[in-house]
Amino acid sequence: xxxxxxxxxxxxxxxxxxxxxxxxxxxxxxxxxxxxxxxxxxxxxxxxxxxxxxxxxxxxxxxxxxxxxxxxxxxxxxxxxxxxxxxxxxxxxxxxxxxxxxxxxxxxxxxxxxxxxxxxxxxxxxxxxxxxxxxxxxxxxxxxxxxxxxxxxxxxxxxxxxxxxxxxxxxxxxxxxxxxxxxxxxxxxxxxxxxxxxxxxxxxxxxxxxxxxxxxxxxxxxxxxxxxxxxxxxxxxxxxxxxxxxxxxxxxxxxxxxxxxxxxxxxxxxxxxxxxxxxxxxxxxxxxxxxxxxxxxxxxxxxxxxxxxxxxxxxxxxxxxxxxxxxxxxxxxxxxxxxxxxxxxxxxxxxxxxxxxxxxxxxxxxxxxxxxxxxxxxxx
Amino acid sequence: xxxxxxxxxxxxxxxxxxxxxxxxxxxxxxxxxxxxxxxxxxxxxxxxxxxxxxxxxxxxxxxxxxxxxxxxxxxxxxxxxxxxxxxxxxxxxxxxxxxxxxxxxxxxxxxxxxxxxxxxxxxxxxxxxxxxxxxxxxxxxxxxxxxxxxxxxxxxxxxxxxxxxxxxxxxxxxxxxxxxxxxxxxxxxxxxxxxxxxxxxxxxxxxxxxxxxxxxxxxxxxxxxxxxxxxxxxxxxxxxxxxxxxxxxxxxxxxxxxxxxxxxxxxxxxxxxxxxxxxxxxxxxxxxxxxxxxxxxxxxxxxxxxxxxxxxxxxx
Numbered sequence: 001x002x003x004x005x006x007x008x009x010x011x012x013x014x015x016x017x018x019x020x021x022x023x024x025x026x027x028x029x030x031x032x033x034x035x036x037x038x039x040x041x042x043x044x045x046x047x048x049x050x051x052x053x054x055x056x057x058x059x060x061x062x063x064x065x066x067x068x069x070x071x072x073x074x075x076x077x078x079x080x081x082x083x084x085x086x087x088x089x090x091x092x093x094x095x096x097x098x099x100x101x102x103x104x105x106x107x108x109x110x111x112x113x114x115x116x117x118x119x120x121x122x123x124x125x126x127x128x129x130x131x132x133x134x135x136x137x138x139x140x141x142x143x144x145x146x147x148x149x150x151x152x153x154x155x156x157x158x159x160x161x162x163x164x165x166x167x168x169x170x171x172x173x174x175x176x177x178x179x180x181x182x183x184x185x186x187x188x189x190x191x192x193x194x195x196x197x198x199x200x201x202x203x204x205x206x207x208x209x210x211x212x213x214x215x216x217x218x219x220x221x222x223x224x225x226x227x228x229x230x231x232x233x234x235x236x237x238x239x240x241x242x243x244x245x246x247x248x249x250x251x252x253x254x255x256x257x258x259x260x261x262x263x264x265x266x267x268x269x270x271x272x273x274x275x276x277x278x279x280x281x282x283x284x285x286x287x288x289x290x291x292x293x294x295x296x297x298x299x300x301x302x303x304x305x306x307x308x309x310x311x312x313x314x315x316x317x318x319x320x321x322x323x324x325x326x327x328x329x330x331x332x333x334x335x336x337x338x339x340x341x342x343x344x345x346x347x348x349x350x351x352x353x354x355x356x357x358x359x360x361x362x363x364x365x366x367x368x369x370x371x372x373x374x375x376x377x378x379x380x
Numbered sequence: 381x382x383x384x385x386x387x388x389x390x391x392x393x394x395x396x397x398x399x400x401x402x403x404x405x406x407x408x409x410x411x412x413x414x415x416x417x418x419x420x421x422x423x424x425x426x427x428x429x430x431x432x433x434x435x436x437x438x439x440x441x442x443x444x445x446x447x448x449x450x451x452x453x454x455x456x457x458x459x460x461x462x463x464x465x466x467x468x469x470x471x472x473x474x475x476x477x478x479x480x481x482x483x484x485x486x487x488x489x490x491x492x493x494x495x496x497x498x499x500x501x502x503x504x505x506x507x508x509x510x511x512x513x514x515x516x517x518x519x520x521x522x523x524x525x526x527x528x529x530x531x532x533x534x535x536x537x538x539x540x541x542x543x544x545x546x547x548x549x550x551x552x553x554x555x556x557x558x559x560x561x562x563x564x565x566x567x568x569x570x571x572x573x574x575x576x577x578x579x580x581x582x583x584x585x586x587x588x589x590x591x592x593x594x595x596x597x598x599x600x601x602x603x604x605x606x607x608x609x610x611x612x613x614x615x616x617x618x619x620x621x622x623x624x625x626x627x628x629x630x631x632x633x634x635x636x637x638x639x640x641x642x643x644x645x646x647x648x649x650x651x652x653x654x655x656x657x658x659x660x661x662x663x664x665x666x667x668x669x670x671x672x673x674x675x676x677x678x679x680x681x682x683x684x685x686x687x688x689x690x691x692x693x694x695x696x
Contacts, residue, residue, distance in 0.1 A: 035484065039491030087471055089418075146675035147684075149471050150621060153418065153614055154668040161665035169659065293479055300472070332494060336486035336606075343480025347462065351473035355466040 011361045024349035032341050046326055053325025054318035062207030068317030069274045072216035074295025075313050076223050077268035079304040084260030085240035090152025091268040092292025093159035094130040098269020099276045101129030103283035110185035118187055123273055130269020131262040138261025142254035181283035190277040210278030220306040236260050297342040300350040387521025389642050394534055397638030399592040401537040403616030404630040405544050406588035411625055413581035414561035414687040419474030421613025422481035427452040427593025429485040432499035432604025435506045449590035456586030464578045467691035486606045497606035508599045533595045545627040557581055561685035564692040574692045618671040637667040
């Protein structure tokens with residue numbers, strides 16, 4: 001990941017923020033359309049039923065926002081690390097361990113505490129779990145010189161091994177065949193949006209969308225505050241964009257690496273509030289289901305900015321929900337098309353950013369040069 | 381332990397290690413030239429799909445192999461286009477390849493073969509068979525099953541370890557390849573193209589990942605199934621680091637990881653004297669744990685090629 005969020009191209013700001021991601025998305029969609037055509041489907045029909053499925057009904061919209069919630073958490077996690085010059089591939093594992101923390105706390109305290117006291121504790125446990133799982137790779141890079149990319153990949157595998165050990169041995173329910181923990185006591189359940197609206201007298205279809213959607217928006221606002229309005233955030237960004245200059249200014253880069261990874265992991269660890277507390281009400285094996293990797297695409301697409309992360313999460317949430325509907329309607333269509341599109345977006349707007357930005361920059365300059373020239377003629 | 385048990389353990393160690401060896405060598409070659417490759421997983425998966433699909437449609441082993449190598453080399457060239465030509469981030473490009481391939485292989489598999497993403501089972505004539513039939517019965521469990529009873533790709537992977545070692549240590553192109561990963565400015569000053577060298581390294585990397593993918597479909601299983609690489613590319617990456625970016629130690633790491641995999645299944649539920657029951661998950665996690673410990677410098681020092689991960693900018 002380009003360590004500094006600021007781009008090296010000479011695009012005007014509006015083009016850098018809006019035009020470039022849009023062009024990148026269009027390129028990725030065009031390639032996806034070719035694949036859709038290749039498997040004998042009509043790209044436009046697929047697109048239409050995808051949008052219809054994602055936004056066309058209250059139920060569809062709720063599912064879209066439910067997926068969006070998870071992606072905001074992991075996208076923010078990747079973005080915060082990126083601002084400190086780190087590529088966190090480990091959001092998947094951090095979310096797993098975070099969810100484990102949330103779940104263990106719920107198993108332990110849910111029978112004894114009311115929801116109001118329990119939810120903050122579950123959130124805290126999740127953040128601590130995720131932070132721990134990210135701070136160790138951060139520490140190893142800062143103090144022992146091992147690269148955070150490799151270590152977080154390894155930690156992803158370690159987290160799933162740990163999870164499967166815990167669910168097969170100590171947390172196993174005696175009579176069940178399923179690899180999952182005992183269900184939590186009811187007070188651990190995070191209220192669904194339809195339950196909330198129902199209590200207010202508004203009829204809303206049942207969906208997994210729950211209060212953690214608001215938590216995700218709060219987290220995004222928090223990241224915005226942290227990065228651009230606190231000393232801590234300034235130090236992180238300074239160490240990320242120029243470790244040498246930061247060190248000269250008295251900021252110790254190693255320390256920032258550990259802090260940034262811990263914050264990043266804590267954000268990923270919040271995902272358990274959505275999947276574990278909001279939907280499943282028990283611990284199970286693969287509740288993260290690739291959201292950690294989607295977070296990479298989300299952060300790249302959203303240019304590592306909290307608002308961009310929310311918009312990109314909404315895009316991917318819509319693709320996941322719409323994709324599921326399309327897979328239901330059109331035989332032979334698979335939702336993995338969305339996974340493919342994620343990869344394309346990471347490729348086009350992440351790895352090949354320069355390959356796209358340079359011609360675009362030339363085009364924008366040529367056009368603005370042209371209009372400038374015309375103005376001169378008019379005024380002359 | 382009796383002879384039969386040792387024989388089967390060794391045999392399955394080699395079988396499991398073979399795709400790891402191909403991929404670890406692919407990693408060694410690309411990373412020694414200065415290009416990080418966490419896309420081993422995706423390249424291998426693409427090759428496996430190509431081998432499965434083309435093998436099923438054409439009924440020809442040669443075509444299946446060609447398709448596998450082609451798919452994987454194509455991805456390596458894409459990797460090069462993004463990272464060598466356009467100086468994109470190598471890690472991001474590798475990750476993009478992994479995600480993209482994980483998606484598209486399922487999409488194409490479901491659309492073309494409508495078996496939930498699987499390709500049709502390959503006929504016996506397309507699959508690779510042990511070079512010596514019934515070696516276990518003819519030569520006994522140790523010599524027969526463990527050493528002589530494998531297909532050609534297993535032996536090829538071992539031969540390639542030696543070949544890659546010789547290439548890197550004793551040939552002029554190999555020397556240049558190592559130099560471009562340590563100090564590309566020197567290579568440029570000597571009038572050799574840094575880009576061309578890295579593209580060549582990536583081409584070799586693609587061929588090796590292609591062999592790994594082919595092995596999964598033509599020898600280990602009889603068809604492609606979604607996500608069948610199951611993290612082997614990352615494990616090979618770990619083995620390569622464990623071997624400190626050198627072919628022979630990487631081979632040792634692959635064999636160790638293969639052995640751990642082979643005994644993990646056998647140790648399930650077995651109570652060892654003095655230790656108690658060892659959780660299978662711990663043994664399965666051991667390769668990753670060992671790599672983390674090694675990288676952290678608690679077990680010798682793993683030093684990466686100096687120019688690894690930095691795109692080359694030609695000075696004017």
